[in-house]
Amino acid sequence: RMPALAASAPTETHCPYCALQCGMALTAANGTNTVESSTGAGLVTVAPRDFPTNRGGLCQKGWTSASVLTAPGRLTRPLLRPHRAAPLRPVSWDVALGHVAHRLRQIQAAHGRDAIAVFGGGGLTNEKAYALGKFARVALGTSQVDYNGRFCMSSAAAAGIRAFGLDRGLPFPVTDLDGADAVVLVGANVAETMPPFTQHLRRAVDNGGLVVVDPRRTATAEQAALHLRPAPGTDLALALGMLHAAVADGHLDHAYITERTTGFDAAWRVAARWWPERAERVTGVAAADQRAAVRILAQAANAYVLTARGAEQHASGVDTASAWINLALALGLPGRVGSGFGCLTGQGNGQGGREHGQKADQLPGYRRIDDPEARAHVAAVWGVDPENLPGPGRSAYELLDSLGTDGGPRALLVFGSNPVVSAPRAGHVAERLAALDLLVVADVVLSETARAADVVLPVTQWAEEDGTLTNLEGRVLLRRRALDPPPGVRTDLDVLHGLAVRLGQPADRFPTDAETVFEELRRASAGGPADYSGVTWERLRAGEQLHWPVPSPGHPGTPRLFLDRFAHPDGRARFAAVDHRGPAEPPDAEYPLHATTGRVLQHYQSGAQTRRVAELVSAAPESFVEVHPDTAARAGLGDGELARVVSRRGSAVARVRHTPTIRQDTVFLPFHFGDDQRANLVTNPALDPTSRMPEFKVCAVRLEPLAGE
Numbered sequence: 206r207m208p209a210l211a212a213s214a215p216t217e218t219h220c221p222y223c224a225l226q227c228g229m230a231l232t233a234a235n236g237t238n239t240v241e242s243s244t245g246a247g248l249v250t251v252a253p254r255d256f257p258t259n260r261g262g263l264c265q266k267g268w269t270s271a272s273v274l275t276a277p278g279r280l281t282r283p284l285l286r287p288h289r290a291a292p293l294r295p296v297s298w299d300v301a302l303g304h305v306a307h308r309l310r311q312i313q314a315a316h317g318r319d320a321i322a323v324f325g326g327g328g329l330t331n332e333k334a335y336a337l338g339k340f341a342r343v344a345l346g347t348s349q350v351d352y353n354g355r356f357c358m359s360s361a362a363a364a365g366i367r368a369f370g371l372d373r374g375l376p377f378p379v380t381d382l383d384g385a386d387a388v389v390l391v392g393a394n395v396a397e398t399m400p401p402f403t404q405h406l407r408r409a410v411d412n413g414g415l416v417v418v419d420p421r422r423t424a425t426a427e428q429a430a431l432h433l434r435p436a437p438g439t440d441l442a443l444a445l446g447m448l449h450a451a452v453a454d455g456h457l458d459h460a461y462i463t464e465r466t467t468g469f470d471a472a473w474r475v476a477a478r479w480w481p482e483r484a485e486r487v488t489g490v491a492a493a494d495q496r497a498a499v500r501i502l503a504q505a506a507n508a509y510v511l512t513a514r515g516a517e518q519h520a521s522g523v524d525t526a527s528a529w530i531n532l533a534l535a536l537g538l539p540g541r542v543g544s545g546f547g548c549l550t551g552q553g554n555g556q557g558g559r560e561h562g563q564k565a566d567q568l569p570g571y572r573r574i575d576d577p578e579a580r581a582h583v584a585a586v587w588g589v590d591p592e593n594l595p596g597p598g599r600s601a602y603e604l605l606d607s608l609g610t611d612g613g614p615r616a617l618l619v620f621g622s623n624p625v626v627s628a629p630r631a632g633h634v635a636e637r638l639a640a641l642d643l644l645v646v647a648d649v650v651l652s653e654t655a656r657a658a659d660v661v662l663p664v665t666q667w668a669e670e671d672g673t674l675t676n677l678e679g680r681v682l683l684r685r686r687a688l689d690p691p692p693g694v695r696t697d698l699d700v701l702h703g704l705a706v707r708l709g710q711p712a713d714r715f716p717t718d719a720e721t722v723f724e725e726l727r728r729a730s731a732g733g734p735a736d737y738s739g740v741t742w743e744r745l746r747a748g749e750q751l752h753w754p755v756p757s758p759g760h761p762g763t764p765r766l767f768l769d770r771f772a773h774p775d776g777r778a779r780f781a782a783v784d785h786r787g788p789a790e791p792p793d794a795e796y797p798l799h800a801t802t803g804r805v806l807q808h809y810q811s812g813a814q815t816r817r818v819a820e821l822v823s824a825a826p827e828s829f830v831e832v833h834p835d836t837a838a839r840a841g842l843g844d845g846e847l848a849r850v851v852s853r854r855g856s857a858v859a860r861v862r863h864t865p866t867i868r869q870d871t872v873f874l875p876f877h878f879g880d881d882q883r884a885n886l887v888t889n890p891a892l893d894p895t896s897r898m899p900e901f902k903v904c905a906v907r908l909e910p911l912a913g914e
């Protein structure tokens with residue numbers, strides 16, 4: 206046990222949820238740093254604090270985040286079921302870890318190293334993400350490791366690397382947006398997903414310079430001077446139409462294109478065929494509005510294009526993000542002070558989570574796993590032979606889809622993720638999990654995925670442990686321990702250590718102290734694209750604001766990337782010649798509507814945390830489907846009635862919400878709810894060929910009244 210904190214000593218830390226990582230202070234109100242009451246109510250208080258991303262603001266999720274620490278159903282003992290038909294029963298840590306290690310050895314002896322898979326999360330701290338990738342590749346020797354960030358940021362990351370040679374969500378501080386006269390937000394509903402972010406758009410809003418691209422009239426779109434409502438899956442065509450307008454209406458920045466980019470001619474050869482009137486026919490966005498949006502961007506002194514999941518979660522997500530980058534490059538925005546292109550990361554450590562080696566194709570430092578130099582460097586830090594490091598493995602959905610199949614993994618370890626709710630074609634994913642010989646889930650509560658596990662390992666959560674995260678602007682943050690975890694739980698680092706030792710690894714190869722892990726991460730990242738070698742916890746404790754790369758201990762960090770040159774060897778950004786492909790599953794007579802998915806203000810990701818917070822549940826208790834009243838009438842659905850949203854893969858139950866502002870051909874479902882309300886029961890796992898990102902944002906559905914309701 207750590208010594209108790211005084212009630213008067215607030216701990217400065219950060220929100221447990223999204224990538225804005227708002228600054229907050231936690232105070233244990235009972236004068237100790239323990240939460241052992243049966244209700245826990247009132248034991249911890251949250252106060253916002255001044256931090257550049259939130260400047261004293263918090264959203265409803267942040268304000269109520271202390272309730273997650275005391276939420277009912279917190280796991281405090283390992284659970285194990287001896288066979289599939291048996292219920293989960295409490296066991297000791299020794300029994301649980303011993304059982305898991307024994308079964309892992311058995312399965313690998315029978316089926317080979319890749320018979321074990323590991324699935325991580327974009328909410329894990331940098332240290333955990335690093336340790337998890339190392340554990341998979343060194344202690345298990347498996348190539349089968351990926352994480353839920355594949356569902357979140359992989360298309361934006363691939364497009365960023367293609368265009369700029371480096372992927373950092375925002376290559377500038379969030380506060381740079383304060384000076385923006387114009388911002389185009391593509392598929393980003395920041396007013397609900399990260400409300401404090403909207404303060405950085407105030408000038409653009411006041412200036413009549415906010416343009417929102419979204420099939421829905423979201424709370425963010427309400428603030429826009431111009432709301433473009435493309436049909437789901439046509440964002441790429443819209444970007445092509447707008448690039449065409451930029452050329453035709455004389456808005457190109459010719460000097461910038463010549464001096465700082467390559468590939469414009471090839472990109473233009475495609476866009477030349479997408480005159481705005483043609484784009485209007487495909488997208489439904491009026492040609493005049495396309496031209497007006499480009500004019501707003503081009504005439505602003507300071508302008509930004511920002512994308513998020515609405516643009517990226519498509520089977521053509523990389524090309525769609527590239528098309529918006531093309532537009533920004535054509536107008537000369539990226540790599541200039543006061544203007545730019547960026548993508549808004551979603552998960553709390555969505556940025557850091559993709560840099561430290563829990564991704565199937567990457568090693569720490571954001572290095573490629575198929576790069577011999579990178580393998581040699583990381584193997585030396587890990588003290589292993591590079592020849593023994595596995596190569597790239599399956600991407601997240603492909604990994605889940607292969608579980609329990611011939612040649613697929615027989616066991617899965619899940620850390621910080623809830624794929625039964627968050628993966629596309631979720632019913633099928635649950636079936637694949639059920640086909641495993643062993644499913645192990647480390648979590649705070651009995652999530653939907655944990656419920657299906659053979660072994661559940663109860664772990665600490667955000668305010669009960671120290672660790673670093675990297676927010677949406679590449680800023681490395683220290684999230685501090687504010688109170689003791691409940692007796693009986695262990696940190697993920699403890700779990701990995703305990704398993705590694707039982708699998709025959711030297712005890713010091715998997716440290717349990719997060720700062721010690723970070724010291725190793727620094728060395729592993731040194732010289733890589735995401736270089737953390739100059740970041741120390743000491744500097745973070747002292748309040749230094751460090752954006753990577755930070756290549757040496759005296760380096761001040763890099764808040765703004767690309768000001769002099771982009772990260773390609775020639776220093777230039779690259780246009781991409783990309784064309785519209787449309788959704789993988791267009792509507793037809795049987796499934797006549799587009800379904801799109803997204804978030805609501807009160808919930809976060811799979812809802813495993815926020816669905817346990819009473820205030821949030823009472824404000825947003827159940828799933829709903831936004832339907833245009835005319836569409837609802839055709840399906841015989843009144844406002845407030847329960848409906849079944851049916852696709853080729855399954856159906857989800859949702860309460861009908863008549864929404865006159867949504868397109869008549871489109872319905873919207875939030876993806877935070879469990880059981881038969883899971884939006885991902887209907888989503889399409891069609892994958893982007895480059896990023897392997899599933900097409901969460903559009904599939905074909907029909908609506909049916911729920912019988913008996």
Ligand code: SF4
Binds near residue numbers: 223227400401402
């Ligand atoms: Fe937390 Fe994000 Fe809300 Fe800030 S905006 S309080 S980081 S959920």
